[in-house]
Amino acid sequence: MKGNLLLIDDEEMILESSKDLLEDIADKIFTANRGAKGIEVFKSETIHCILCDINMPEMNGIEVIKQIRELNANVPFIFYTAHGSDELMREAVKFGAFDFLDKPALEGLEEIVERGLKAGVGSKEEAPANFISEFQKLSN
Amino acid sequence: MKNPIYYYGKSKDAPNDFKRFLDKKGLSSDYSLEHFESEELDFFPEQLDRKKNYILIIDEDYINENILYQVLKIRQSALSPYFTIGCIIGKSEDLERKSYWMKYGINLIAANDGDLLNFLIQLLYLASDGLIPIQRFAETRNTHAKAIIDQQVYLNSVNQFNATLSSDIDVSVTKDLIVRLQNSAPLQLKTCTKASSPASGAYSQFETTWDLPQESAWGEKSSEFLNWDTLKTQLDFNFKAKSQRPRRILIICQISTYVHYLKTKPNDSHGLQVSQVEYTEDRFEHLMTLEWDAIILGDTPSLSPDERYDFSFSIIDACKASKRDCLLFITESVSKSEAVRKVTRYEKVITSPDKLSGTSLSTVLPALSKPVETGVETYVLDHYSKYTNAFIQHSCLVTCLSEFFVIFATNAKIPAKSIFSLDIGFKLPLIIVKPIRELERIGDKTQYMGFIFGLKEEQLQTLRQAVNYYLQKEVLQIDNNFLKPVIEATKVAIIEPAKPELTATTEQKTELTDTKKVKTYYTKH
Numbered sequence: 001m002k003g004n005l006l007l008i009d010d011e012e013m014i015l016e017s018s019k020d021l022l023e024d025i026a027d028k029i030f031t032a033n034r035g036a037k038g039i040e041v042f043k044s045e046t047i048h049c050i051l052c053d054i055n056m057p058e059m060n061g062i063e064v065i066k067q068i069r070e071l072n073a074n075v076p077f078i079f080y081t082a083h084g085s086d087e088l089m090r091e092a093v094k095f096g097a098f099d100f101l102d103k104p105a106l107e108g109l110e111e112i113v114e115r116g117l118k119a120g121v122g123s124k125e126e127a128p129a130n131f132i133s134e135f136q137k138l139s140n
Numbered sequence: 141m142k143n144p145i146y147y148y149g150k151s152k153d154a155p156n157d158f159k160r161f162l163d164k165k166g167l168s169s170d171y172s173l174e175h176f177e178s179e180e181l182d183f184f185p186e187q188l189d190r191k192k193n194y195i196l197i198i199d200e201d202y203i204n205e206n207i208l209y210q211v212l213k214i215r216q217s218a219l220s221p222y223f224t225i226g227c228i229i230g231k232s233e234d235l236e237r238k239s240y241w242m243k244y245g246i247n248l249i250a251a252n253d254g255d256l257l258n259f260l261i262q263l264l265y266l267a268s269d270g271l272i273p274i275q276r277f278a279e280t281r282n283t284h285a286k287a288i289i290d291q292q293v294y295l296n297s298v299n300q301f302n303a304t305l306s307s308d309i310d311v312s313v314t315k316d317l318i319v320r321l322q323n324s325a326p327l328q329l330k331t332c333t334k335a336s337s338p339a340s341g342a343y344s345q346f347e348t349t350w351d352l353p354q355e356s357a358w359g360e361k362s363s364e365f366l367n368w369d370t371l372k373t374q375l376d377f378n379f380k381a382k383s384q385r386p387r388r389i390l391i392i393c394q395i396s397t398y399v400h401y402l403k404t405k406p407n408d409s410h411g412l413q414v415s416q417v418e419y420t421e422d423r424f425e426h427l428m429t430l431e432w433d434a435i436i437l438g439d440t441p442s443l444s445p446d447e448r449y450d451f452s453f454s455i456i457d458a459c460k461a462s463k464r465d466c467l468l469f470i471t472e473s474v475s476k477s478e479a480v481r482k483v484t485r486y487e488k489v490i491t492s493p494d495k496l497s498g499t500s501l502s503t504v505l506p507a508l509s510k511p512v513e514t515g516v517e518t519y520v521l522d523h524y525s526k527y528t529n530a531f532i533q534h535s536c537l538v539t540c541l542s543e544f545f546v547i548f549a550t551n552a553k554i555p556a557k558s559i560f561s562l563d564i565g566f567k568l569p570l571i572i573v574k575p576i577r578e579l580e581r582i583g584d585k586t587q588y589m590g591f592i593f594g595l596k597e598e599q600l601q602t603l604r605q606a607v608n609y610y611l612q613k614e615v616l617q618i619d620n621n622f623l624k625p626v627i628e629a630t631k632v633a634i635i636e637p638a639k640p641e642l643t644a645t646t647e648q649k650t651e652l653t654d655t656k657k658v659k660t661y662y663t664k665h
Binding site: 089094095099132 | 475
């Protein structure tokens, strides 16, 4: 099982191109062009990972993650960010950010989403061992 | 609620004397004394009671590297403010040689041939921050004596280019600092290149790194100071120079979490220098002055999850600003390492969703024990070595002398529990305490009170004679000739302490001491 992905972005072009790039990675991909719509999809479908723009009109990415977390859901959240999103990114970390992707380059999109889906499906990494292996990587 | 006094030793007399003394002074309702004879010692309390002062008294027979390591762990952790630690050695002659034990956090040393009850009073006074009344002694009244006091410092490491010192007083502004080592010529340090003030809980208040004199100066044969070749020869006998140093780790967590770790790994130092503090906002800047190799952010119940991240961001911002290569481990994190790294643009962050526990510390700390390469062959004078012992001389103005304390004025800012000594013909070791009365400033100098400790009975008697001799005389200089006129003038030993002047507000009490001598006390109403 690869897991289901929800894409939330107000830019239709980003939604379409991301969907094309990620179709082999996820079982199903759902899209929403507004935050509120994304939350409705999340409530009605089984979602294992969310890829959401941090800067959106009406409801931004922080409001979306806040409402999703209020539903007691720990689903991995990956944010699209752009220049000038620093404050929002710091806020996002407080609600549980899995990773960030710079727009428009979207470097590492597939790899990050794949990890996010894996984590959402439930293959939990052993925390202390992970801690140590991460440290060893950083020390080398 | 009684404050515990734990005595660790084989002697039956010392704990019995202490118990009798507490009863006699009406302190048994405030203090309980427990005697531990097992050599398998564990000082870390299951549950720290923050309303209590813990006093540990350890007999010399029980001192070994493991015990000193445990004492050091107390000093380098949030347990430190709650503990006062004393040690009883066999003979006072050995005190100077063994004073390096104080580097670990032993506050006071007494000798079996000295006055152990005075030692207990001093421990009680230190632990209670001056709330225990002390008996009054005769004091010199006309003393404005120039003197040199020796400040205890520790030489931590030295190589051809620089030396690192730890001290309780900031010496970083001094130039051409002269450090006196045991049984050796003095060492001249040119300029301080790095100064940091570790968090309270680390074993000294300040750590400073100094340039040593340059090569040409080292070669000057006529110099009164130690040259590199001689120093290196001395060090080579006892140490192996290494181009590595242990990693410095700061753990920010509740003391109960850290104690749980210490209880599972009491002997395991991992070659790390680990300090532990509990989170307090006001200590943050202070914390960040030290060059940590890694900081572990554990349980911080006083912070909300939001505040905890803001605190993490502040640590990262401080590391970035100082261009430090410090690893930050954030536990209880809802966000992944990659996310925090991108947000902060700081690569050396690792997060874990799990809570920090004693068990996880046992896994994480050994993984961190890889030493840091320094690139310069350095002699590290570890905690277990007496060669670390050193002192710096300060001029001061002694304003009062009694058999129990010395009062002196100096420009230096001296924190409580700092160790000094004053040479009056023999050395008076001093520990700085909260004064028993208000002491006024003298010009730009502050007056400090130091309790005298570790004297043997004969030295104490000589000191009494000296105080009697100089009671009303003007004293303008104190040095190693101070006792000469006293010995000349005093053909018959005076055993009685000199009587302080009686005033309307004092009441006289007389009692037999354990050495069957009459002592006279004057208690204030």
